Amino acid sequence: EAEVAQSPRYKITEKSQAVAFWCDPISGHATLYWYRQILGQGPELLVQFQDESVVDDSQLPKDRFSAERLKGVDSTLKIQPAELGDSAMYLCASSLGGTSNYGYTFGSGTRLTVV
Amino acid sequence: GNSVTQMEGPVTLSEEAFLTINCTYTATGYPSLFWYVQYPGEGLQLLLKATKADDKGSNKGFEATYRKETTSFHLEKGSVQVSDSAVYFCALIPGGGADGLTFGKGTHLIIQP
Numbered sequence: 001e002a003e004v005a006q007s008p009r010y011k012i013t014e015k016s017q018a019v020a021f022w023c024d025p026i027s028g029h030a031t032l033y034w035y036r037q038i039l040g041q042g043p044e045l046l047v048q049f050q051d052e053s054v055v056d057d058s059q060l061p062k063d064r065f066s067a068e069r070l071k072g073v074d075s076t077l078k079i080q081p082a083e084l085g086d087s088a089m090y091l092c093a094s095s096l097g098g099t100s101n102y103g104y105t106f107g108s109g110t111r112l113t114v115v
Numbered sequence: 116g117n118s119v120t121q122m123e124g125p126v127t128l129s130e131e132a133f134l135t136i137n138c139t140y141t142a143t144g145y146p147s148l149f150w151y152v153q154y155p156g157e158g159l160q161l162l163l164k165a166t167k168a169d170d171k172g173s174n175k176g177f178e179a180t181y182r183k184e185t186t187s188f189h190l191e192k193g194s195v196q197v198s199d200s201a202v203y204f205c206a207l208i209p210g211g212g213a214d215g216l217t218f219g220k221g222t223h224l225i226i227q228p
Contacts, residue, residue, distance in 0.1 A: 004158075044218070
């Protein structure tokens with residue numbers, strides 16, 4: 001079964017350092033999402049891509065977070081500088097189309113700890 | 116705005132008990148509704164979904180019915196197993212469109228043998 005690949009699985013970084021996460025969606029999936037899940041809470045959407053274009057980044061803290069999907073395939077989410085409050089699970093998901101009629105497949109996530 | 120409210124956990128049941136996890140929503144238009152399950156240290160897996168009123172989603176013995184009149188999508192299972200222990204998230208996409216999912220806070224389910 002096709003999977004959404006994410007790396008690294010775990011990341012520990014010091015406050016004020018830069019950190020990056022990578023996501024490779026299921027082949028052919030045009031829509032890609034990055035979510036942040038704080039421990040004990042539900043995931044919150046950070047950014048949504050349709051191919052290489054950003055569709056929604058209204059909840060992305062743009063002073064420190066950036067996301068790109070240059071060729072419309074894999075994607076990178078970056079935080080610079082990291083803050084203690086950024087400790088969370090970062091989940092990537094992809095979808096064949098842009099509507100809820102298609103399934104959303106989530107990756108296993110990257111667990112970030114900022115110390 | 117759009118929001119999802121779930122019953123708070125943890126919910127602790129004995130094996131073979133009946134399960135209900137309540138979920139209500141607020142959304143514009145006619146949202147699509149989902150239940151996701153998350154096992155420890157893993158990402159989310161789609162459990163079931165319903166895209167219009169009165170639809171029933173079902174999978175692995177779990178069921179949920181889209182009730183527009185009560186804006187609810189309660190998750191049920193007739194006989195739970197220890198392997199069902201996980202965190203369950205109710206979620207919606209407003210208007211069945213292209214937006215990302217809006218999740219509830221999750222309900223931690225613990226099944227004791």
